[in-house]
Amino acid sequence: MTLTRLAFLSLKSRALTVGLTIFAVALSVVLFLGVEKLRTGARASFTDTISGTDLIMGARSGSVQLLLYSVFRIGNATNNVTWESYSDIAARPEIDWAVPISLGDSHRQFRVMGTTVEYFQRYRYRGGRALAFAQGRAFEDLFDAVVGAEVAAQLGYRTGDPIVVAHGLASFSEHKDTPFRISGVLEKTGTPVDRTVIVGLEAIEAIHVDWQSGGRKSGAATPVEALRAMDLQPKAITAAMLGVKSKLQIFTAQRAINQYREEPLLAVLPGVALQELWSIVGIAEQALIAVSAMVVVTAVLGLSVMILSGLHARRREMAILRAMGAGPTTVMGLLMTEAVLMACLGAALGLVMLYLGLFVLQPWLDSAYGLFIPVTPPSLREMLLLCAVVAAAAVVSLLPALRAYRMSLADGMMVKM
Amino acid sequence: MPAIVASEDAVCLEEVQFSWPESRFSIAVNGFRVAAGEKLLLLGESGSGKSTLLSLICAIATPQQGRIRVAGQELSALSPAQRDRFRADRTGIIFQMFNLLPYASALDNILLPLRFSALRRKRCHDPRAEALSLCAGLGLPEDLLTGVAASTLSVGQQQRVAVARALIGAPDIIIADEPTSALDAGSQAEFLDLLFRQLASTGSTLIMVSHDARLADRFDRVARLEDIAEILRKAVA
Numbered sequence: 277m278t279l280t281r282l283a284f285l286s287l288k289s290r291a292l293t294v295g296l297t298i299f300a301v302a303l304s305v306v307l308f309l310g311v312e313k314l315r316t317g318a319r320a321s322f323t324d325t326i327s328g329t330d331l332i333m334g335a336r337s338g339s340v341q342l343l344l345y346s347v348f349r350i351g352n353a354t355n356n357v358t359w360e361s362y363s364d365i366a367a368r369p370e371i372d373w374a375v376p377i378s379l380g381d382s383h384r385q386f387r388v389m390g391t392t393v394e395y396f397q398r399y400r401y402r403g404g405r406a407l408a409f410a411q412g413r414a415f416e417d418l419f420d421a422v423v424g425a426e427v428a429a430q431l432g433y434r435t436g437d438p439i440v441v442a443h444g445l446a447s448f449s450e451h452k453d454t455p456f457r458i459s460g461v462l463e464k465t466g467t468p469v470d471r472t473v474i475v476g477l478e479a480i481e482a483i484h485v486d487w488q489s490g491g492r493k494s495g496a497a498t499p500v501e502a503l504r505a506m507d508l509q510p511k512a513i514t515a516a517m518l519g520v521k522s523k524l525q526i527f528t529a530q531r532a533i534n535q536y537r538e539e540p541l542l543a544v545l546p547g548v549a550l551q552e553l554w555s556i557v558g559i560a561e562q563a564l565i566a567v568s569a570m571v572v573v574t575a576v577l578g579l580s581v582m583i584l585s586g587l588h589a590r591r592r593e594m595a596i597l598r599a600m601g602a603g604p605t606t607v608m609g610l611l612m613t614e615a616v617l618m619a620c621l622g623a624a625l626g627l628v629m630l631y632l633g634l635f636v637l638q639p640w641l642d643s644a645y646g647l648f649i650p651v652t653p654p655s656l657r658e659m660l661l662l663c664a665v666v667a668a669a670a671v672v673s674l675l676p677a678l679r680a681y682r683m684s685l686a687d688g689m690m691v692k693m
Numbered sequence: 694m695p696a697i698v699a700s701e702d703a704v705c706l707e708e709v710q711f712s713w714p715e716s717r718f719s720i721a722v723n724g725f726r727v728a729a730g731e732k733l734l735l736l737g738e739s740g741s742g743k744s745t746l747l748s749l750i751c752a753i754a755t756p757q758q759g760r761i762r763v764a765g766q767e768l769s770a771l772s773p774a775q776r777d778r779f780r781a782d783r784t785g786i787i788f789q790m791f792n793l794l795p796y797a798s799a800l801d802n803i804l805l806p807l808r809f810s811a812l813r814r815k816r817c818h819d820p821r822a823e824a825l826s827l828c829a830g831l832g833l834p835e836d837l838l839t840g841v842a843a844s845t846l847s848v849g850q851q852q853r854v855a856v857a858r859a860l861i862g863a864p865d866i867i868i869a870d871e872p873t874s875a876l877d878a879g880s881q882a883e884f885l886d887l888l889f890r891q892l893a894s895t896g897s898t899l900i901m902v903s904h905d906a907r908l909a910d911r912f913d914r915v916a917r918l919e920d921i922a923e924i925l926r927k928a929v930a
């Protein structure tokens with residue numbers, strides 16, 4: 277009869293307390309590994325907000341600021357880029373494609389973005405996924421608009437519904453003369469696109485024909501037919517997404533844009549800027565890790581307390597083992613084996629619960645929060661954590677084990693019960 | 694090298710003094726011998742130092758003074774680890790009650806000493822068969838031995854399992870601490886019959902402690918604990 281078997285039988289005889297202790301360890305493992313999975317998932321989702329675009333170009337500001345307004349629609353551009361500069365850059369030999377974007381107006385709490393139809397092919401997320409239409413299609417008419425999944429869900433929009441764009445952000449003056457019609461609703465992406473109303477670049481120009489610096493000009497509105505006949509080439513855009521012909525030319529193009537003489541411009545690599553942004557957000561990560569680590573420590577301590585509190589009732593058992601010839605170290609070993617067995621079972625159970633939870637929650641997390649958690653085998657870091665839980669259990673069980681050692685020396689083989 | 698003294702004695706204590714740590718209880722034994730193969734009944738009330746004496750013989754307690762020789766082995770010459778192995782090899786112990794690991798099966802309990810004693814393991818060619826034949830001799834039905842936890846057995850059955858555990862691998866000395874006190878009179882007699890029958894086949898020495906003098910006629914010799922051991926209780930400091 278081996279020590280492990282003895283420890284196992286002893287644990288089995290106290291199924292309820294042992295079970296609860298194992299469950300506590302399992303829950304702490306689920307929490308820690310879950311946080312770890314969520315954290316890496318959130319980071320991957322975040323840094324995958326935009327892919328396939330080599331450079332983002334805007335007026336000179338900070339790289340994080342440019343990223344925030346052009347991709348996340350947070351904050352505003354301090355300056356625009358003139359159409360001449362944009363055309364100049366887009367015509368450079370390294371540049372394969374360019375998609376201009378124009379921001380500034382809003383619809384309810386959502387931003388309105390003017391761009392070209394090419395946007396729907398060029399904008400990629402989560403490792404190269406393209407935008408897809410849940411309903412309808414991209415804009416064809418001047419006054420067509422495409423809405424993101426969240427816009428449609430929150431405002432109950434479907435294709436064919438009319439919408440009116442407000443001038444500026446959080447504004448009461450609306451472009452009432454020029455209503456849009458929804459031509460398409462995008463599928464959920466988990467990116468800021470979900471919260472965007474997308475219209476044609478010319479449409480942005482058209483709705484501002486009768487407007488001047490924040491207010492509507494007095495007089496009759498230009499008829500829609502006249503607007504359609506006008507040359508609606510914009511004079512300026514907010515930013516542009518660029519693709520280069522060869523990845524090797526990214527830095528050449530970036531340098532050319534940053535050193536553009538006619539106008540102060542800035543080009544950033546989206547991946548690099550996203551990492552930079554994440555490092556700011558990432559402090560919350562550390563707090564999450566710290567909290568879940570504390571939970572693991574608590575569970576392992578609870579395991580030690582459980583063994584410790586059961587010691588007195590097991591003096592008889594220790595005395596029998598001693599009488600049979602077990603040394604005090606064997607008694608210690610038995611208790612430590614019990615702790616390690618419980619920790620192993622807890623870690624294994626936690627792993628099973630984690631993956632079951634991932635399988636069940638993955639589609640919901642993706643659709644509700646746009647958070648894609650890939651179900652991958654445990655990483656090295658996660659395996660190390662599981663080993664650390666078992667090692668910690670062995671270490672904390674030293675306390676009850678030493679106590680049992682001393683008790684068995686003092687009791688000898690006589691315990692009056 | 695531990696001193697091996699040729700002797701007919703299974704147990705020999707000389708001028709032994711012992712006190713438990715953090716206790717005012719101490720015991721002095723000037724001379725106590727048990728011959729090899731002898732069946733000795735030690736009569737003594739509780740508090741007369743019987744458990745302490747047995748702990749000394751089993752090498753669980755180490756005397757502060759004096760010499761103890763068991764099965765030809767000077768105990769003071771042994772390290773703590775060697776004392777544990779010595780106890781596993783040479784002695785089989787039967788307690789008053791609660792003899793068994795309650796969560797393990799009877800068979801697991803019987804085989805437990807073999808885990809700690811290579812010597813006794815070697816004496817059993819097939820430990821499981823040995824355990825089963827011991828149990829058959831003790832009138833324990835085989836279906837009780839495996840599958841169920843020892844705690845589900847009756848007290849009488851548990852005591853018989855304890856005898857089988859003490860006897861497996863034929864240790865030199867069997868030490869029994871009031872093994873019959875938890876049994877009724879009829880079971881007591883039956884228990885002793887079984888114990889003596891099994892002892893006859895192994896030839897082990899028996900030291901049995903009891904407060905019941907009526908058992909005396911079944912033993913080779915009867916000794917009173919008060920004649921052997923002097924109990925000292927230090928005054929409260």
